[in-house]
Amino acid sequence: MASSAVMYSTIGNVAVLTMNKPPVNPLSHGVRQGLLDGIQRAGKDSSVNSVIITGAGQAFCGGADITEFSGQLKRPGIVDVGNVIEASDKPVVAAIHGYAFGGGLEVALFCHYRVATKSARVGFPEVQLGILPGAAGTQRLPRVTSLAVAMEMIAFGKPVTAYDAVKCGILDKIVDGDIVAEAVKFLAVFHNRDLSTRRLSKLPVKDTEKKDALFEQALIQVNRKCKGFIAPIYCLKAVKNAVEYPYAEGLRMERELIAQLMGSGQSKALRYAFFSERNVAKWRLPSGENHKTAKANPVRTVAVVGAGTMGTGIAVALITAGFDTFIIDQNAKLVMRGAETVRSLIEGGVKLGKRSVQEAKAALSLLKPVTSLDEVRDVDLVIEAVFENMAVKQEMFKKLDAVCKPQTVLCSNTSTLDIDAIASVTKRPDKVIGCHFFVPAYHMRLLENIYGSKTSASTVATAMELGKRLNKVTVLVGNCHGFCANRLHGLMGTESQFMVEEGASPEQVDQVHEDFGFPMGGFKVSDLSGLDIGWNIRQELLKQGGIKLKPGERISHLRGRRFCTLGDQLYEKGRLGRKTGKGWYRYGEPGAKIPYVDDEVTDIIKKHCQEVGIERRAIPTQEILERSLYPVINEGFRLLEEKIVSCPDEIDMCWLHGFGFPRYHGGPMFYAEQIGLRRIYDKVCFYQKMHPTVEHWQPSELLKRLADGNVPMKQWSNELPPSNQQALSKL
Structure with a gap:
């Protein structure tokens, strides 16, 4: 008998299985079991000649239940259910409205037919969680559409509209009106058709003769758009396996690939980011009032x-x-x-x-x-x-x-x-x-x-x-200068300028940032936003404090802000970035996007260093990476200490969505746990000895305590001291 997670009903000779876990109808154990029970019940009922699978509410199915990823998956799995659907001698149609994503689309691909409303979308977004479709999606999609479409949909995770899905063979028909009623009409025409050509596991993959060329083209796009991200490459491998191996073998290899990805640090980071985006909405004030108790004013x-x-x-x-x-x-x-x-x-x-x-x-x-x-x-x-x-x-x-x-x-x-x-x-x-x-x-x-x-x-x-x-x-x-986002981001920019003073070049620092996964290096970002932005902020602070920086001075005691005067010299020469055609880089003309190394900038840097007595040296890649990120992490723990933020998720979401921190690293605080707090703390102490007057290298007390206790990230918020109003008042 079908579970309460799936409603079983009949319309004439048609059995209707409705996934009943709105709004997204995730494929939790109850839904999977309910689908299996429903298909088996319909198969035994002689009065039923066909089956419809649909979803309650506004959508067909949003995919697997991500909360089940951390434990042992209970049987039946999606493939277990899908095999029974495909083997049915009574036609099964997926009636899709809203969306069919991930496991939802995989269920639909096990069905013999697929119809959808005009507004529906289908896709495989699993790559956004650092994994791949793990219920035969990589093996079934290239059997119903072109290899190029399958690779693009799976490797990049972008959904397609119902119209595009019909054009490329994923859907059979777009319908108007009530999706279930229209599916019944569809079955009235198709219920007696031969199903042998509708079972995708028995069909060949399309475009096999082009597989090598298509794979290479897709790989070039992945490396260009997703630098450092491994899941898209695994996705392409899985789809290519569908071409090179029989269905059953391709499915086995798909399981192996997803198991490797599930255990990777990147997938863990992406799943952390997924939940953190939802966690930060659950805000709480120091007074105790929170998202549940406070009422928003209506805004029209x-x-x-x-x-x-x-x-x-x-x-x-x-x-x-x-x-x-x-x-x-x-x-x-x-x-x-x-x-x-x-x-x-x-x-x-x-x-x-x-x-x-x-x-x-x-x-x-x-x-x-x-x-x-x-x-x-x-x-x-x-x-x-x-x-x-x-x-x-x-x-x-x-x-x-x-x-x-x-x-x-x-x-x-x-x-x-x-x-x-x-x-x-x-x-x-x-x-x-x-x-x-x-x-x-x-x-x-x-x-x-x-x-x-x-x-x-x-x-x-x-x-x-x-x-x-x-x-x-x-x-x-909470309230402090720069708040969370810019207070931390400013450290990365300042330390990057310090490294340029000491011997690195702007393009070298930018390359390290981009190799790590940032879409654009810090100096290129500065040129994009305009060097006048940072200059104005610094001048406002210095004016408030009555302070005038000397050339080469690295620290001001004004609210603990750290400064480097090198960027100001570019500003004073009219190098404001892209808008003027020159900043840290040279551009072909004002507003142009392509940066070129500029000898004038190199000369300005060298002259500056000579004047302030800095002996330049070669700075290795690892040092650039550590000095770019570790001050951010150290200051992040200070934000936690000072109760400016209530949990590390808030810091990480600022970086993911404000500064393009690579999502597959989770954010600077998640990255810190992956590296290990003991290593982070020891390195902060190392650089503090190298730069004893630079405040952002003074180790955070919270970082030290968590490192000493080997405290896992999920407990960091529990380790916070009581709200320190005295510390807040100094900011």
């Missing part, structure tokens, strides 16, 4: 103050998510230029196939360019995106506080500045919060929300709900 209308690069990017994200959005700047010319930028970005998405013409029109209808703050007095939430200067931001918040209704939440898109100082000029500090977007705001998935000492739980809940509606990975952190 939003105002974005500032029509520059950041403001327009935020506006695109908002209108795409369906918010009525005002965009404001100081004069009509700036506002209209900003509105035109938004329009261009939305229409560009149409050209790239990211949205339909109708979706673009709907989004643009929500945009309202205005020049007066009086016109936004009734909005539910404001996001300030003006110049990164405390005086400018405080002046804007005074105005917003005076104009906006008392319930309006006021957000600052600051990347470094003190949220409490911004809130102090208002009469509603409880409704002030930082909402740090990353460039481009409509694309980058990280939203770093920062609570101040007086920010209310409902304000936090509102900002976190905003991030959710924008489809962001939203991390809540």
Whole structure:
């Protein structure tokens, strides 16, 4: 008898098996057993001549139950169920709506037929977890579609639409209306057909004569797009095995390959990232209020103050998510230029196939360019995106506080500045919060929300709900200079400049970063964002502290910030990065993307080192990697000590989604556990002796304690000291 996880019903002579674990209907043990029981029951029922498999709710099936990955898989497995489906002498059709991903698509490929709604999508996203389709997907897909399509879908994990799936042979038909009713009509025509040609395990793989060329082409693409990532290569091997070996042997080799991947550090990192993205949404304030107890204010209308690069990017994200959005700047010319930028970005998405013409029109209808703050007095939430200067931001918040209704939440898109100082000029500090977007705001998935000492739980809940509606990975952190993301990222940039002073070249450091898996090296990123950004931040800090750095000075006691003056010399020569055609690299023209090593930069570096008395040396690759990442890890433990973050997941999600840290390394904190905290601590101590005046090499007390106790990562949060308000007050 079918389990409660799968509902069994009949429509005339058709048995309907409905996976009943919405919203995603994962293939947990109960669902697998229910499908097996249902197929066997239908096979024994003489009044049934065919079977439909579908899913309850909004989707067919999202795939395997990932929570079962860590233990022994209980029988029956997906292949066990699939073999019974395929062997059925009564036709079985998969009725797909929403999506059929991973194991869900594998179940569908065991069926004799597959029909889907227009909006359905199918795919194999397993590679995103560092594994491959492990229930015959690598062996069955190339038997129903071309080898090239199979390799691309499995190695890159991108889903395809129902229309594309029909074109390439994965689906048999697209239907309108109720998916089950349409599947019944389909079976009325096909239930008497010969099934011998519908059992994929008995069919040959397509395009076998092209296998070597197709494999080499796919491998080139994988190495170009997924540098250092092993799972896509294993995916290609598994698909190629389908060509070179009989079905049963290919299936055995598929199991071997997935077993190797499951035990790899990369897969563990990717599974950690998968769960961490969900864990960071479960926020908690020092007061004890949390995501369960706090209630978000309803937000329907939003105002974005500032029509520059950041403001327009935020506006695109908002209108795409369906918010009525005002965009404001100081004069009509700036506002209209900003509105035109938004329009261009939305229409560009149409050209790239990211949205339909109708979706673009709907989004643009929500945009309202205005020049007066009086016109936004009734909005539910404001996001300030003006110049990164405390005086400018405080002046804007005074105005917003005076104009906006008392319930309006006021957000600052600051990347470094003190949220409490911004809130102090208002009469509603409880409704002030930082909402740090990353460039481009409509694309980058990280939203770093920062609570101040007086920010209310409902304000936090509102900002976190905003991030959710924008489809962001939203991390809540405490208030300090640079918060979590930029406080840590600044160390990597500063230490990279120190290494260039000591003997490395910018291109050498960048190559180490890219070989590790970053999409772009740190100096190339600096050129992309603009050297003036970092310069402005440093000048603001130095101005606040009344400090003037000397050439070659490596440390300022201002809030523990670390500085290197080398980048400032490039700025002072007008080398602002891509926008001026020259920064750490030379570009063909302003705005060009391809970097070239520039002899002028080499000369500036050498002259600088001579003037400040630094004797340059050859710096090995391993040292570059350690000095780029280990200060970040050390400071990450300080963030935990100071309660700026509540768990290491929050640090790692900032790096994965804000700075392109390779997902298959999990994030700097997960990477630290993989390396071993004892090794990390010892190396931090080693570099501290080399650079005794550089504060970021002073070992974290928490790092030392965890290393001494060999404490596993899942217990790090339990090892945190009570909230240290004295430490917080110094930041």
